[in-house]
Amino acid sequence: MIATPDRTPLPREFFDRPVLEVAPDLLGRILVRTTPDGPISVRLTEVEAYDGQNDPGSHAYRGRTARNAVMFGRPGHVYVYFTYGMWHCMNLVCGPEGTASAVLLRAGEIIEGAELARKRRLSARNDKELAKGPARLATALDVDRAQDGTDACTRGDTPLRILTGTPVTSDQVRNGPRTGVSGEGAVHPWRFWVADDPTVSPYRAHVPRRRRT
DNA sequence: CAGTCGATTCACT
């Protein structure tokens, strides 16, 4: 039997720590997406840490741009980017303002509003696939650039909110190389997931795409 | 200002 998840919002101080501390600590937490049709909530099971300016794998590595500006702002805010011409992925900004670190939310278990998530994820063959992968998670929660820069750590009126949930014990946390990260950034084992959780996405090494004809 | 390619997913073999 599992204790009822704690729905207390995570305070901003939670995110005002080194990203490698925050990332594994996010496992088991609950992200709530408020939609006009009702809430969609996900229990986080897989994340990746991106260590700002020091990290070749990070969007912030080459400095601030229009796209990644939110990463350089306050912790606890949402950074959403658009990729491959069709998908969105979402992050939570970590560390003191200016650090430009963030945690990519890679997968989770939909624990509330599954019927809403299913409508957005028609290709999912079962509920474990609803948020298995970063773009799938963003799609299931109806997240796109409109939510970029919003605050997940306020009790005010925001589209996304991060709650305490039921943090997993450290013996349940596994880590390994980040998925899809190429070059120097690939050496860091900064992907964290919940051991044996069926909603964790399969690992894929980075594959450079062939030039179009 | 054109070329390149991505913190991916899906259909198909």
Add this chain to the structure above:
DNA sequence: GTGAATCGACTGA
């Protein structure tokens, strides 16, 4: 297991 889809940010000339 392989390759296509699709577009905008970034790079370098």
